[in-house]
Amino acid sequence: MKPYLPILPFLAKYPFLKLAGKFLEFEYGNLDSILKSNDDLVLSAKELGIKIVKSVLEGKICPEIEALKDLNEPFLCEECGVKGCRYKAEDELDRFRFCDYPLHQSEIYYKKLKLAKRIVVAYIFSKIAVSNLNEALRHKFAVREARRYREMLEKESVSFLRVVARDFGIRAKVVDGSFKVDVVDYLKGAVKIKAEEWKLVNRRLEDGFVFLSRREFVRLLEEYLRERLGERIGIKMDLGVRFEAKFEEIDVKDLGIKAECYPPCMKKILSDLRNGLNVPHSARFAIASFLLNIGMSVEDVVEIFRTAPDFDEEKTRYQVEHIAGQRGKGQEYICPSCETMKSYGNCYADDKCSKINHPIQYYLRCVKRKNSKT
Numbered sequence: 001m002k003p004y005l006p007i008l009p010f011l012a013k014y015p016f017l018k019l020a021g022k023f024l025e026f027e028y029g030n031l032d033s034i035l036k037s038n039d040d041l042v043l044s045a046k047e048l049g050i051k052i053v054k055s056v057l058e059g060k061i062c063p064e065i066e067a068l069k070d071l072n073e074p075f076l077c078e079e080c081g082v083k084g085c086r087y088k089a090e091d092e093l094d095r096f097r098f099c100d101y102p103l104h105q106s107e108i109y110y111k112k113l114k115l116a117k118r119i120v121v122a123y124i125f126s127k128i129a130v131s132n133l134n135e136a137l138r139h140k141f142a143v144r145e146a147r148r149y150r151e152m153l154e155k156e157s158v159s160f161l162r163v164v165a166r167d168f169g170i171r172a173k174v175v176d177g178s179f180k181v182d183v184v185d186y187l188k189g190a191v192k193i194k195a196e197e198w199k200l201v202n203r204r205l206e207d208g209f210v211f212l213s214r215r216e217f218v219r220l221l222e223e224y225l226r227e228r229l230g231e232r233i234g235i236k237m238d239l240g241v242r243f244e245a246k247f248e249e250i251d252v253k254d255l256g257i258k259a260e261c262y263p264p265c266m267k268k269i270l271s272d273l274r275n276g277l278n279v280p281h282s283a284r285f286a287i288a289s290f291l292l293n294i295g296m297s298v299e300d301v302v303e304i305f306r307t308a309p310d311f312d313e314e315k316t317r318y319q320v321e322h323i324a325g326q327r328g329k330g331q332e333y334i335c336p337s338c339e340t341m342k343s344y345g346n347c348y349a350d351d352k353c354s355k356i357n358h359p360i361q362y363y364l365r366c367v368k369r370k371n372s373k374t
Contacts (some may be wrong), residue, residue: 006080008116016149035235041121045122049129076101293335
């Protein structure tokens with residue numbers, strides 16, 4: 001018996017699975033024994049967990065975690081013909097515990113086992129670190145990590161995606177290449193996605209199930225995952241590290257086109273995008289049209305949206321080009337007025353906004369003042 005063999009490479013790539021808890025319980029007995037352990041693997045995993053959190057918050061890539069993207073191993077349960085397998089056991093989270101897959105080289109198994117243990121334990125310590133962050137930083141961490149995991153999940157097999165869905169309690173079926181998700185489970189995730197096409201009225205609904213493409217299904221998984229990654233756990237433990245407790249501020253020098261003159265509403269939208277927040281469609285249209293109106297290129301505007309949690313480059317480029325007048329009827333759209341911004345809840349006026357009725361007016365007046373001083 002090779003416990004958890006089919007899932008070991010996936011636990012290393014996706015340690016957020018509840019199944020990882022069963023795995024650790026099998027290997028260590030309980031969580032307390034891990035937290036108090038002086039084992040070299042545990043100590044190394046603790047350092048890695050802290051390193052992961054720090055790297056994510058700084059917008060950097062942790063090399064040891066990035067390398068896991070290349071861990072493209074098959075899901076053994078798809079090809080296994082061993083009789084008596086408990087793959088279909090009633091306990092969905094325990095069905096990989098009794099694997100008899102004919103792997104003849106035991107050193108391969110133990111190599112997979114060691115890697116899975118280290119990454120899953122590192123995830124536990126990263127959860128402890130994240131639980132001690134303020135809400136803003138926990139949100140930033142969750143958004144960025146959920147995006148990274150989504151990019152990997154898009155390359156996984158349908159069988160494994162179903163494993164992940166079951167792990168989140170999502171009732172899903174696969175029919176003729178399309179995913180069908182229970183409407184209640186769909187709404188739990190889709191309610192956080194601002195795009196119009198995710199509203200239930202715009203989806204195909206049959207017999208209580210919502211139809212999704214493979215890519216949309218993974219996007220839905222991302223929302224469930226973001227919630228899990230941002231949750232606090234009830235473990236108080238001093239890991240000897242502190243993180244800067246504030247959102248990343250936008251650096252106007254990086255944006256160009258007289259960015260110091262952007263009105264506060266546009267700076268707020270840009271800050272939210274930079275920090276991975278789900279910005280509503282009305283705000284996305286406002287910032288895209290504003291930046292295009294003042295002379296920013298389509299390419300640069302598309303790049304600004306890259307940090308949005310639901311970023312889709314092809315769709316974003318199409319929409320930005322449409323606003324720029326490069327598609328459709330060739331009409332360039334004008335940035336919404338201050339009155340319209342207020343009606344959608346996108347106005348964040350300051351003292352300089354008095355007697356201003358349009359964001360472009362605010363920008364041009366500021367540019368004129370600065371030019372007159374030079």
